[in-house]
Amino acid sequence: MNGTATDALMLRPVARPEPPSAFSNALVFGWRAVLKFKHVPEQLFDLVMTPIMFTLLFTFVFGGALAGSTGDYLQFFLPGILVQTIVFNAVYSGMGLSTDLSKGLFDRFRSLPIWSLSPFAGLMVGDVLRHLIAGGIILTIGLILGYRPEAGIVGVIAAFALLVAIGFGTGWLFIVLGLMVRTPTTVMTLGFTFLFPVVFASNIMVDPATMPAWLRAFVDVNPVSLMTTAMRGLMAGNATPGQIALALAAPIVLTLLLAPVTLWLYRRR
């Protein structure tokens, strides 16, 4: 600390400008998420390393045994690993929120005269970006390894739109967790403890035909399976509207149920 000029604080009084719109507030929070990518590019490394490892391990270690050839397995597996990537990514947004809350940053936001849900809207903007970047990286690796989406570019765009919807819906689960749990690492532990069985007991890695009947009963209605089926369909060009509707059911229900809970938890704090 030096100089008396500092301490005299030569500050002119500044009046409040015209209050901004809720949309403008949300965009500013989105800008914050983009800045985070600039300053903490490592976060992307965390996000894509696991799915890249899964893709390589499953394709080359189990692929031949599971599907006859590694090429056939990759064709089956890639749409599913995209779902897994996005669902796991959602845990990280809950961790980010928990970090913000533990540092008192949200107290600053909450004491501002802004639309009270705009910080969450901003989180969502960041999440969508993360999902698109991580999904793009996994797809690129798949293409290099020989994966070919039969539906071409249109199918891929439709599939990514579905991915964003899945990410948006799943995100609420971990935002609520982030609001309820004090420490970011606990959010991660709880999140993955819940997600691992849900992701593995699905049709992402293997065709459930060989599973025991009781497990198959669960796998068939597991939202992750429904999402994966729709993703395969969209990328292969043979998705039915029914499959897409089933894939969107869980994200829609989660949003309708948990958005009000989020608001309530946030206001209550």
Next chain:
Amino acid sequence: MNLTSPGATFTHAAQDALAISARGMVKIFGELRAVDGIDLDVPRGVIFAILGPNGAGKTTLMRMLATLATPDAGSAAVMGHDLVTEPHAVRGAIAMTGQFASLDEDLTGRENLILLSRLWGFRRRQAKDRADELLAAFDLADAGGKQVKDYSGGMRRRLDIAASLIVTPGVLFLDEPTTGLDPKARQSVWRMIRSLAASGVTILLTTQYLDEADQLAARIAVIDHGRKIAEGTSRELKAATGSGFLHVALADAARIDEAARLLEAKLGGSVQRSVEGAELSVMAGSPQRANEALAALIAAGIELADFSMGSPSLDEVFFALTGGPAQPAGQKEVER
């Protein structure tokens, strides 16, 4: 909203000269009545200190007044706006700097200020100008491009205060503004606070440092166990405790217990010990009685390094009001 607490029915119209007017504020966490019926009137344009030990309810009271926590009972107006029915208007008239830096550690200092300026509604260009203006005023121009995680404690605190001044607030809440700072950074924050108050901003600060309240505040409310136990100027608080305090410093710290017993026997009342352990303070009432007590010490062969008579320090006032020291020794650092 429960309006049954005493004095809860007051009119805002009569409170126009007040920056904050609160009645019967209560906040309960489970079994704990963290804030247990506090009234507070803070005139506009002054520095007002809420003084109390850790866990007294200072921060909870401030969080309620800043709309960050909902009161379980009571009502309050901040800059003429009702806390419960017009929280948005209150937020437009206040700013709060919490005890723990409320900044985005990953962003640069400049980006933090631009982010908040944009949230207030400044356009892109204006937001950048305002950020640069604040960085310069707080001597952070050189550090503006660095991520906040690389800032020192003093720099963080300055940036945090700057972040509260993007729009000049009617009331600035500062929760323990100097906790954890080194003496030099602390002096600097004090000068900033004085200079802000001189420009007309009402400042409500919490502190557990008695000298901070003494140095800065026009009025002090002393809070303990969720209740306000005294309020006034520093001079009034000292006068209420009584003048005629006797301070003695012993040449031999080993005899402090014996000396304390003697003083207590002679003068009654409780004897306060310094943290370092060789000094005692006690209310003597008159120089006559102080003289007798000193004579008793000398007769017992207890050698004095120094003694003085004077008005009580705020420490002694606090001790007299709460029956305990203002802060336990070794507990000056941040507690979460």
